[in-house]
Amino acid sequence: MAGLTLDSGALIAFERGDRRLMAHLKEAEQRGCTLTVPTAVVAEVWRGGPRAARIARLLEACVIEPLHDQLARTAGKSVGEVKGAGVIDAVVVASAAARRDRILTSDPDDLERLQRRFPQVLIVSI
Numbered sequence: 001m002a003g004l005t006l007d008s009g010a011l012i013a014f015e016r017g018d019r020r021l022m023a024h025l026k027e028a029e030q031r032g033c034t035l036t037v038p039t040a041v042v043a044e045v046w047r048g049g050p051r052a053a054r055i056a057r058l059l060e061a062c063v064i065e066p067l068h069d070q071l072a073r074t075a076g077k078s079v080g081e082v083k084g085a086g087v088i089d090a091v092v093v094a095s096a097a098a099r100r101d102r103i104l105t106s107d108p109d110d111l112e113r114l115q116r117r118f119p120q121v122l123i124v125s126i
Helices: 008-015 019-031 039-045 052-060 069-081 087-099 108-115
Strands: 004-006 035-038 063-065 102-105 122-125
Touching (some): 004 019, 008 019, 008 052, 069 087
Parallel strands (some): 035 063
């Protein structure tokens, strides 16, 4: 069964207690899905302090995927091929594609442009 990759919007939604996000996470837990967060997403969201405590709890339940060379090259290539693609979004989609994960996001438009290059990925909007 495919896992679930979380992007920055998903982490921010968790921090805010978004009910739709919580429902997706509960379903993922019930199905035994692995939650993955690329390290680039952590860097984009993490600000430390008391607000980070909630995100830290979520990250403890996730696999934090390092930005290894092959992932970086795949993401970089897709940035060059998809007009307007951002590096972190490309890392998220390339990461999820490697596992055939679903991606949980609050900003599907940017990821959907990249999805054309990675059709094995399903984008789930919250």
